[in-house]
Amino acid sequence: MAITLGGNQYGKAEVRLVRVDRDGERHRVTDLNVSVALSGDLTGTHLTGDNSKVLPTDTQKNTVYAFARDGIGEVEEFGLRLGEHFVRSQPSIHRARVGFEQYSWDRIGDRPHSFSRNGSGTRTAVVTWSEDGVQVVSGLTGLTVMNTTDSEFWGYIKDGYTTLPETHDRILATAVDAKWRHHTHPADWAESFEQAKDDLLTAFAETHSLSLQQTLYAMGRRVLDKQPGIAEIRLALPNKHHFLVDLSPFGLDNPNEVFFAADRPYGLIEGTVRRDDLPEGDAVW
CATH class of the missing domain: 3.10.270.10 (Urate Oxidase;)
Known part of the structure; x- marks a missing residue:
């Protein structure tokens, strides 16, 4: 009986990220839960423990935070940036899937930097970037x-x-x-x-x-x-x-x-x- 490795992926799940955009005294909050899953030429790490083609999940987490430094914008745009980076920068990675949950905050009155958590649903997005x-x-x-x-x-x-x-x-x-x-x-x-x-x-x-x-x-x-x-x-x-x-x-x-x-x-x-x-x-x- 032949036994082979089937489909697989790995990544960093539920990276909590909050960015505050400060336009003078008036701030804007982006509150995200980000999950990254990568797949590609990863047979070696499963069969022999060879990690030479593995981008650590901790590095994936750090990439999310570093990319947020340049701004997030809409979650779909942020996912496209991240997905393209993971696939194009790593020859062993052929597909990147970046998922988002975005939690909404409402401004309290017209106060520039005070917010309350919005309970009217959570915005989601999944961006899949592959060859x-x-x-x-x-x-x-x-x-x-x-x-x-x-x-x-x-x-x-x-x-x-x-x-x-x-x-x-x-x-x-x-x-x-x-x-x-x-x-x-x-x-x-x-x-x-x-x-x-x-x-x-x-x-x-x-x-x-x-x-x-x-x-x-x-x-x-x-x-x-x-x-x-x-x-x-x-x-x-x-x-x-x-x-x-x-x-x-x-x-x-x-x-x-x-x-x-x-x-x-x-x-x-x-x-x-x-x-x-x-x-x-x-x-x-």
Whole structure:
């Protein structure tokens, strides 16, 4: 029986990086979690422990900090700079994958250097730079949204284990996890991100939902309709269930007003909306 080494990568995960841009007294904060993964001609280190083609993960961490000294800008731009550096500077490295989580801080009033952490989701990006080309995936995660009506769920399969009652008026809530792959790079990464986020929120709010799957498709389609440079979008929507509380033991009615918010178990709806005329992406999302 033959045994061979399969696909592999290594890198420095979750490098915490905060940069303060100081424009006089008015500051701007960029708060990132950066993960680097490299792959290439690394068979020797796995089979014999030969490290002559290994760029240490500590060096990767230091590179992230050193590149930040020259400015970060948008995370996609920063990832392109880092990915190109790792591949072009190291003959043994054929692919670099740089992932980001960006945490938002809101300015407190109009104070120039005081901020509060924003809880409206985390911006994400994954840049893959390889000898075969470059792929950029932008996204966001943890964006919690709710419609208090205009959501139904009925007409589903019922068998001997079904207890869920049909409903024509329910709360629909989810925490959006979305990733979209760029076919062409936008002129302004920040503007593209804000447009996609706004389109996700608008589609969620405007869709009279008969299922969370229907809402997922409406959200993805709106993003693609508004930005021709986006090839596909992948969405994961956990159904954050809200169950009507039975108040009859207390002699009270409940006209769809008092709910129990359950954290688990939960339905998880996942799907991809893509353009048929473009090839599928092959990089790790």
